[in-house]
Amino acid sequence: MRDFSADHRWQSINTATVRAQWPLDRIIIECAQRGIRAISPWRDQVAAVGLERIAALLRDTGIELSGYCRGGMFPAATPQGRQAALDDNRRAVDEAKALNAACLVLVVGGLPGALSGRPDHGDLARSRTEVFDGIAATLAYAREVGMPLAIEPLHPMYAADRACVNTLEQALDICDVLDPARSGALGVVVDVYHVWWDPKLEAQIARAGRARLLAFHVGDWRLPTRDLLNDRGMMGDGVIDIPRIRGWVEAAGFEGYSEVEIFSALDWWQRDGAEVLDTCIARHRSAV
C-alpha cells in the first residue's frame, strides 16, 4: 500500500469541494500553488469559465484530470427525453476527451423528475433498464473516442433522485455484460462515502480488479449526518475506515489518484477556500 503520509503526490481534488468559494480557473491556480497534481472538475464549472481557457490552464499548470464530472442521468419519461440524455452524454464524452480526463464519471440517474420532487413514475426497475441502455449507447461512442466510462454507485439514499445504481456489485454486473473483455473502456468509481457500509465491499473491489477500478474518491460519514446531500465530512471527521478501503483498492491493483470530494453546505463550503484545500492536503496524509 502506498505511503501517503509524507507528500500528496497521489491526491486529487474534486472541484466541487471548493465550488462555493472559487470559479474553476482560480481553483486550478490554487491547486497548482499547493503542488496538487490532479483535479476532477464538473461540467458546469468548466462551462462557466470556458472549455478553452480551462484546457489552457491545465496545460500551463501541468494539472491532470483524475476524472470528469459527469455523464449519466439517463432515465426520462419520454423517448425524446432519453435521446436528449444520450446527446448530452456524447457532449460530456467530447469535453472529457478535450480535457484529457482519465475517465468520464457516470451518475446514472434515478426516477425521472425526482430531483424536482415530482417523479414521473415510481418504477425503479424501469429506470434501471433505461440506465443500462443509456450506458450501452454511450459506451459505443466513448469507445470510438477513447474515453473510459466510470459508473459511480451512489449511496442507496440517492436511489430515487440521483442514481439507481447503488452497490458496487450492481455496477460490476453492468460492466460484465457490456465489457466482458475487461478492456478498460468501462469500469467503476469507488467513493468511500457511497459504499463504505456495504458488507460485500471488500469482495466486490477484488472482483473489480485493476481493469475496472477507474477512480477512487474519499470523504467521510459524519455523525450525525444532518443533510442527505450536502453534509459530507472531511477525511478523519467521520467513521469511515478509509485506509482499510484504500488497502483493498490497492491490493486489487489500483495505482491512480485518491480524489477528495466533499459536498458540505453546512461546513466546508462556508470556510475560506485556502483553509479547505490546506485541510484536504493535511487530512490526505493523516487519514487516507
Add this chain to the structure above:
Amino acid sequence: MRDFSADHRWQSINTATVRAQWPLDRIIIECAQRGIRAISPWRDQVAAVGLERIAALLRDTGIELSGYCRGGMFPAATPQGRQAALDDNRRAVDEAKALNAACLVLVVGGLPGALSGRPDHGDLARSRTEVFDGIAATLAYAREVGMPLAIEPLHPMYAADRACVNTLEQALDICDVLDPARSGALGVVVDVYHVWWDPKLEAQIARAGRARLLAFHVGDWRLPTRDLLNDRGMMGDGVIDIPRIRGWVEAAGFEGYSEVEIFSALDWWQRDGAEVLDTCIARHRSAV
C-alpha cells in the same frame, strides 16, 4: 395477492407512528375503536404504562402483536457492555413472550457509541462479528422460550449508528448459518422503507421464503427526505412501489400483517393522533 382495498383486517400499527401523541394504553384503545387487530409496540412505551396493564388491555381488546420492538444493539466497546446487551435482550424476549408477540424485532446496532455521536471505534467488521455473536446467544434463549427473532435490515444510512445489517441478503446469510433448518426461530423483517432501493430485493425475498419472512413493514420514501431518521412518509406520499414489494412477499408465502411504521417528527407526529390513524387505514387500502 390479498385484496387490501375493502377492509383493513391485515393492517397492523407500529405504535411509534403515534408515539408523540398518545401513551400506549390510549393507542390500544384508539386502535380497537377503529377495528385495527394488531399493533407492534416499543419497549419504552410498554414500560411507561406497565407491562401488566398493557397485557390486560390486549386481552380485553383482542388486539394481537405483529411484533415487539425491539431487541438488538449488540455491539459494545467492552465485554461488560456486550454482556449487558445480552441481558437486556433476554428481558426483551421475556416481555415479547408475556405479550404473546409474533416475533421480537432486532435492530442489531452499529458502532458502539455512534448514536451519541462519539463512536468508540470505526471498525464495522468488528461490529458485524459482535452482532452475529449477539444474535446467536439471544437465539439460544429465544428458542427455549419459543419467541421467534426477526432481524431487521436497516437502510445503509443507519449503518454507523443503528444497524450494521443493511441488506436482506446480509440478514439471510446470518439466518442460514444460525438456523439452517429454517425452523422459524430466526427470520427477517422486510420494511419497505429500508430495502426498497435494493436491486436484489425480489430475489432475496424469494430466497427468504415463508419460513424466514416474519414481518412486513410499510411506509414511504419522501422526496426530498429532509431528515435521515424522522422524515418517513405516509404510504402513497413517496416513491416506493409498495404493492409490487408486497406482491413479492406474498408470492414467497407471507400471510401475516402489514405493519405501518412512520417516524415523522416533521409531519405526522405534529398532527392529531386520530387523523394519523384514520389516514393510515385509508392509505393501507389505497397504496399498500
